[in-house]
Amino acid sequence: MAKFERHIGELPWGWWLRAGHDGLVDDRGRVWGSVRDAFWEGELGFPPVHFAREQHELMLRVMTALHNGWHGVVEQKSDLFDGDMMFWRFHHCWLASIGMLETSPDGISVSPWSSALDAGLSALGRSVLMMLQVTREPEFEPLPMGAVVVASNANCGIDAEARERALQEFEREIGFRRHLFAREGIGTHYLVTLTGMTAGARMPTRNVAWSQSFADAKSRDDMFAWLAERVHRWDDWGELAHRKGADVLTRHLFSVVIGAGGLSK
Numbered sequence: 282m283a284k285f286e287r288h289i290g291e292l293p294w295g296w297w298l299r300a301g302h303d304g305l306v307d308d309r310g311r312v313w314g315s316v317r318d319a320f321w322e323g324e325l326g327f328p329p330v331h332f333a334r335e336q337h338e339l340m341l342r343v344m345t346a347l348h349n350g351w352h353g354v355v356e357q358k359s360d361l362f363d364g365d366m367m368f369w370r371f372h373h374c375w376l377a378s379i380g381m382l383e384t385s386p387d388g389i390s391v392s393p394w395s396s397a398l399d400a401g402l403s404a405l406g407r408s409v410l411m412m413l414q415v416t417r418e419p420e421f422e423p424l425p426m427g428a429v430v431v432a433s434n435a436n437c438g439i440d441a442e443a444r445e446r447a448l449q450e451f452e453r454e455i456g457f458r459r460h461l462f463a464r465e466g467i468g469t470h471y472l473v474t475l476t477g478m479t480a481g482a483r484m485p486t487r488n489v490a491w492s493q494s495f496a497d498a499k500s501r502d503d504m505f506a507w508l509a510e511r512v513h514r515w516d517d518w519g520e521l522a523h524r525k526g527a528d529v530l531t532r533h534l535f536s537v538v539i540g541a542g543g544l545s546k
Contacts, residue, residue, distance in 0.1 A: 293411035341413040360537045381406035460519025462508045471501040477519045490522040507544045
């Protein structure tokens, strides 16, 4: 099967694989245990390493950010790559080198660095992104996309009453996730808290892993609206607080806010 035929109709990568007795059979007769194995080992030529799962998830998150425009360049570097500019640049150039990014119509660029760092997903990249989304590990919770849209609208210059309605709708839709940011008011204190599930106990309970107080309700809501728009990152930020402590999450969020250009971005 010719490669140019594979992505007609923007189908998920691997739609041409056939289910056989021993696994999935590709167009060269090779047998794979999963679609991701066929992509990682067959398409990209990587060995079957134990950390492939984490690399798949990193690809998914970076490509999702590029496709949906949820991250600015500096924010993406600060959050997904923990501020490591060299890793961020390498990863983007690597995505371009394997055809995931549309660097130029003819594949040739006068400035390959800038084109790779600024490019969006190619047709192949969108196809691979769809495959990574539909084969995502079950422990990674699917996002309620309606809630994401509502959260995005909460920071679009609407009036105070409309923003409050948008945030309340978001809070209703988001439900109880493993890691949940929430607005709280305790006396005269205005807080944003992060709760997570206790691991290893017979009866799981929710505990506050991080909190930040604000001078007034508007400042608290500005922070919560910014967090709500990035709900796809909550589980990672919750794990960071769990592993390294609340202070580390505070410093990380501070750097990401700066990278995003402020709470209004």
